[in-house]
Amino acid sequence: MNFEFFIAKRLLKEENSSFSKPIVRIATLSIALSIAVMIVSVAVLGGFKKQIREKITGFTSHIHISPFSLNNSSQADTFSLTEEEKKAILSCKGVKSLSPYIMQAGVVKSDEGFHGIVIKGVEKDFDTSFFKQNLCSGRLPDFSNHSSNEALISKTLANKLNIKTDDKLKVYFYIDMSYRVRPFKVVGIYETGLGDYDNKFVISNAGVFQKLYGISSDQYSGYEVCLDDFSLLQTASTEIYNALPQDKTISTIEELEPGLFSWLGLLDTNVILIIIVMTLVTIITASSTLLIMVFEQSSFIGLLKSFGTKTASIVKIYLYKAAYIVCKAMIIGNVVAVGVVSIQSKYHLIRLNQEDYYLDSVPMELNMANILAVNLAVVVISMTALLIPARSIGKVSPVVNIRKD
Numbered sequence: 586m587n588f589e590f591f592i593a594k595r596l597l598k599e600e601n602s603s604f605s606k607p608i609v610r611i612a613t614l615s616i617a618l619s620i621a622v623m624i625v626s627v628a629v630l631g632g633f634k635k636q637i638r639e640k641i642t643g644f645t646s647h648i649h650i651s652p653f654s655l656n657n658s659s660q661a662d663t664f665s666l667t668e669e670e671k672k673a674i675l676s677c678k679g680v681k682s683l684s685p686y687i688m689q690a691g692v693v694k695s696d697e698g699f700h701g702i703v704i705k706g707v708e709k710d711f712d713t714s715f716f717k718q719n720l721c722s723g724r725l726p727d728f729s730n731h732s733s734n735e736a737l738i739s740k741t742l743a744n745k746l747n748i749k750t751d752d753k754l755k756v757y758f759y760i761d762m763s764y765r766v767r768p769f770k771v772v773g774i775y776e777t778g779l780g781d782y783d784n785k786f787v788i789s790n791a792g793v794f795q796k797l798y799g800i801s802s803d804q805y806s807g808y809e810v811c812l813d814d815f816s817l818l819q820t821a822s823t824e825i826y827n828a829l830p831q832d833k834t835i836s837t838i839e840e841l842e843p844g845l846f847s848w849l850g851l852l853d854t855n856v857i858l859i860i861i862v863m864t865l866v867t868i869i870t871a872s873s874t875l876l877i878m879v880f881e882q883s884s885f886i887g888l889l890k891s892f893g894t895k896t897a898s899i900v901k902i903y904l905y906k907a908a909y910i911v912c913k914a915m916i917i918g919n920v921v922a923v924g925v926v927s928i929q930s931k932y933h934l935i936r937l938n939q940e941d942y943y944l945d946s947v948p949m950e951l952n953m954a955n956i957l958a959v960n961l962a963v964v965v966i967s968m969t970a971l972l973i974p975a976r977s978i979g980k981v982s983p984v985v986n987i988r989k990d
Contacts, residue, residue, distance in 0.1 A: 589898050592889075593905035596882075605874075605881050612874040613914045619863040619870075620918030620963055621925070627955045628926045630856045632948030634849055638815050640943060641845065642838055643715025644782050646684075646809035648822050649836045650674075650829070663687070663804040664833075673828040674810060679817030680825075684711045685805035687794040691756040691787075692764075695746045702742070704756065706791035712811055716775050716788065723750035723773035731792025731802070736769035739783035740776040750774060754787070758797065767797060778939045860959075867911075867963060868970040875907045876974045879981070886981045900975045907971050915960055926951050 652664040665685075666674070674683050687706040692699050709729035716725060716737060726735035736754060748754060754769040769789060777783055795802055812821055818837055826835045839846045879886065889899055926949040929935055933946035 589901035590905055593902045593909070596902070597906060597909060605877050608877055609874060609910060612870045613910055613917070615870045616867050616911060616914035616963075616967075617917035617921065619867045620915055620959065621921040623860050623863045623959050623963075624919065624922035624956055625925055625949070626856045626859045627959060628922070628949040628951050629947060630852055631950035631952055631955065633852055633944075635950050636944055636948045637845070637849060640715075640777055640779055641842060642811070642815065643712075643718075644777060644779060644786075645838065645841070646712075647812040647815070647818055647838055648810035648825060649807050649838075649841065650810065650825070651807035651834045651836070653832050653834045663800055663806060665803040665805065666808060670829055674808075674825055677821050677824040677828060679812045679814055679821045680810055681813045682710070682712060682811045683808055684708060684811075685791065685808050686711070687791045688806045689758065689794055691758050691767075693746060693754065693756055697745075700742075700745065700785075702756070702785045702787055704736075704787045704789055704794075706789050706794045708791050715777075716773075719775045719777045721774045721776050723771070726772055726789060728790055731790060731795070733790050734767070734769050734793060735772045735789065737773045737775060737788040738771055739786065740774050741780070741783040742785070742787070743771070743774050756787075760798065765797070767793070769793075778943050778945065780940050780943070864963070864966055867967055871907055871911060871967050872970055872974045874910060875903060875971055876977065878906060879903060879974070879977055883981050886978060890981070896979045899978050903978065904968070904971060904975055908968065911964065911967050915963065919956065919960070922956075923951065925949075 650666070652662045671683060674680060685708055689704050689706070691702050691704050693702055694700075707728055711728055713725050713728075721740050723737075726737055727733050738748075738754065743749065746754070748771055750771055750773065752771050754771050756767050756769060757764045758767060769787070775783075791805065792802065794800075795804065810821070810825065812818065818839065822835055822837050829835070886899055890896070929947060929949050935947040937944055937946055939945045
């Protein structure tokens with residue numbers, strides 16, 4: 586055990602009756618609270634990003650491939666990918682699956698009037714895991730049967746139209762300058778919390794629209810590409826763009842939903858501001874506490890100097906003391922943060938308006954890398970900032986301060 590660490594340890598044990606003891610306690614709690622706030626803020630940001638991304642990509646996938654067209658007609662152009670193009674897409678980095686779809690606008694009638702909806706026709710290779718998780722009642726349609734008129738609608742739309750499972754849903758389509766009616770059998774009702782989608786989307790079979798519009802069974806409005814990891818979005822979209830002819834349009838979910846992802850970006854800014862403020866609180870608290878300890882024990886510092894102890898050694902003694910306070914605060918802060926995140930994740934005590942936030946409670950996602958980053962940043966910044974008040978030790982005169990006693 587070196588000399589500086591030994592003295593610092595003795596001072597920590599013997600300062601029970603000192604004036605600085607309550608100040609040290611307050612400083613410890615203040616730093617602990619700052620660390621807890623930072624970790625919880627990062628957890629909330631991670632939770633929001635993860636759940637919103639999972640919801641939006643579960644509904645509409647990561648990347649969309651559609652034909653490049655300047656056609657402004659109500660009926661979208663259709664196309665098909667060749668087997669070579671499909672293989673090229675599936676070989677791109679991070680690509681998990683590729684599934685076609687047909688998207689068409691329609692009109693439904695309720696007691697309140699007419700409502701515009703969008704019907705999405707999919708094939709049997711459509712990833713249904715997201716809708717299985719968010720199924721309120723009934724079952725999923727049989728997407729493998731092209732003659733099936735089964736449909737999946739949202740709870741919002743079901744309440745608006747006053748229908749339930751096994752009821753008929755009449756949809757009006759505008760085709761060749763006239764309206765055609767197509768009945769659908771509602772076999773399932775889902776609820777995702779994504780208001781913009783729940784208000785208008787109906788999921789059915791692609792074969793229904795291929796027959797309705799008289800197009801071949803290999804023609805679709807577009808293809809959805811699902812990825813293994815959201816972080817590969819830009820990489821995968823670039824590779825897909827390079828793998829396909831220029832008559833195709835490649836759109837990422839961030840481009841299709843700019844408002845939603847701008848909102849998530851704003852959350853990033855808010856969390857960064859919180860971390861900056863909490864870091865400043867930590868720096869100011871630790872520095873002030875160290876100054877108080879130095880001024881209170883100036884006679885002891887003078888005594889050490891009179892014995893020939895170098896100023897650098899004395900600075901180390903008080904940096905050890907400050908480091909002890911910061912480390913103790915880190916332990917408390919981490920325990921509090923993990924407790925808050927665990928309780929919220931299990932019991933969902935903090936509720937949200939689902940229409941505004943797409944979620945019914947505040948999501949929290951603990952990431953060990955983020956926790957370590959916050960703690961490491963606090964240690965590095967705090968100890969660096971403490972070097973400034975520690976310099977005041979060099980100004981303590983041994984003669985003057987010994988006379989004070």
